[in-house]
Amino acid sequence: MNIQFTAQQLALRDELRAYFARLITPELKAECERDMGEGGGPLWREALLQMGRDGWIGVGWPESWGGRGMTPLEQFVFVEEIMRAGYPFPFLTTESVGPMLAEHGNDWVKQEIVPKILKGELLISIGYSEPGAGTDLANLKTSAVRDGDDWIINGQKMWTSLAHFCDYTWLAVRTDPNAPKKHKGISMFLVPNSDPGWSCTAVHTLGGVRTNATYYDNIRVSNDHLVGELHGGWKLITGQLNRERLSLINFGPISQLFNQVTSWAINTELPAGGRVADQPWVQMNLGRCRALIECMKLIVYKQSWAMTTGTLQMADASAAKVYGSEGFIEVYRRLGEIVGQAHLLRTGSPQVSAEAGRIERLYRTASIITFGGGTNEIQRDIISAAGLWMPRASR
């Protein structure tokens, strides 16, 4: 046991910080801010391609895939640092769907899709939820029907985030409507968002972030687009979600925000005398947040390590997701208290500071991950069943 970065890992972190300090220009940062921390703009695209050319996107991938052959821990450090630098990295593509495609895809997927992901040339949105299938995902109705050598896809998905600038959708469809158990009749497809039968409409959310409803109207794809086994999609969905849950809890940005608010509190005088940081309740808030974020860091590092050693536990991925998502909300609230009424000002307002505007927006967007990526109630069910061997109620 040695819970510290090695000298090589520290050197990698320093190298990445220097690299991102050059790559993330003020113009790019402004574009990302305008896009609500989602990305998709032209400067954002160009920076992603640059990272691909420089061989960073697959730092923890085997060299045979075009990666640098380091471990998932180095891969995590890379994502942590890029998010800390304020770049909305498309981790759903690179960290969750990408590895599933590399593991389960056929030759076409492995030759045409995966290398482009590592070059930053190809983005994938995720099509799971439907109007009648959310937490009970196995109830999904979108279908793929065999037609000669091809498949014809019809249906509607909800909350297909990022789809309006992605190239493909990782789509869960029903291929066996007669399967005795609902989740046994589901398969995974890669569907091109460029198909004329594909369309989307925007859904605007509290946080200002756009998501989408997406529609699939008689889309014809070849059998190459089927990923993994026919009717064997459920395993791929849960595998992807485990990776997504880990990726959602990236502590890079929140530790950065914590440091910024702490420094602001130290350096800001109160008109009535003393500094913001001199107030006992401010110190208590800082102490609580510091202890909370420390655990977030350790949880994700341990899981990255567990991926390296092949010992990642389902209960721990769910624990990371519950702890992290609820922790983000707590930290945004407590840091917001320290900044005070100023953090009710939106970015772009006169008199708003960078930290205040960021907290204003983050507090509005934070609720999404307590239910996104699998609602926290389901995660707690998984923890009690898989982590503590407690029986579950049948559903």
Next chain:
Amino acid sequence: MDFGFTPEQQEVQTLARQILADRVSAESLAAYDEYQAERFDSDLWRQLAEAGLTGVAIGEQYGGMGFGFTELALFIEEVGRSIAPVPAIMHCVAAALPIQQFGSEGMRAAFLPAAARGELLLTAALTEALNENPANPCNTLARVDGEDLLLSGRKFAVPFAHQAQRILLAARTAQGVAVVLLDPQSRGVTLTPLESTTFEPQYQLDMESVKVPAADILCASGGEAVMQWISERTATALCAHQLGATDFALRLAASYTSEREQFGVPVATFQAVGHRMADCYIDVECLRLCTYQAMSLLDSGSSATTEVQIAKIWAGDTGHRVSYATQHVHGGTGIDRDYPLWRYCLWMRHNEMSLGSSSMHTAQLGARLAAGQAQFS
């Protein structure tokens, strides 16, 4: 970065767990309830010593196993899992370790071999009334008397004070802070037995011009740093003990609710119950990771003040929440003295409140942050 255990660490864990599981049970612990007997199983202590565990972090030249702080803390975690009636934290961590680290060759040779063999018992008096900072003794003063020191003052709630051959403690001198090994048999020492929530033997220690000979002075000045060193390791050991205790209580509750039926089904199948246990699982995992991080940093000699404070905050919060949640899901069984859980709840409280509560450490961490320290790197 490596979260796994080495084969040696696994051996220490397995050895300790086997002996303690074999020797400690709800029935054996019942003998000490309400101070019917002194809560110190000397046979078990001897057996742990024979297995090498009391000297796990004492150097091989003094008859110990020569392992580091990580292995010692893993042993303490197992003591917590069994809430064994042995003075492991005070003897091994608070007293033997600093003798090895800061003592003269003569002092080490005098105490460590017998301490490793379990023949000599050491303890430490770390706190005073209303003063839980071991590095800042306020109520204990030392005067220089030739080569010796004369101590006067009072220490609070000293575990095993009357059985120990030496009590490590800090006293304020004209120059600063001295750290000594006090012989409780010395003239001028008064021990008043206290009754603690856990039934641990604890004493108020009063000193009236007690002579400490030069050979028993660990350091005559500069003791603040020594006591801070001890405080961080002892706090981390309390976290490890808390980890063992909370992990055991959590698994006991998970297993009980899986068997206990109401409305014709196991109560574990109710989401309200399962989710409360899931929250405990997360709490215990957080405590585990913070504790292991503090252990690992201390073992490598790195600065760990921030990480120890964070671990102790989690030890308090996790202990409090796991104690009440596990009692609650057991219903009346959880507080029934014929069922093992209730004693664990007392130890969770002990670990929560010893060497500073969560709020105290949070305030201290906050003050350090306000002073420009402890930010994320």
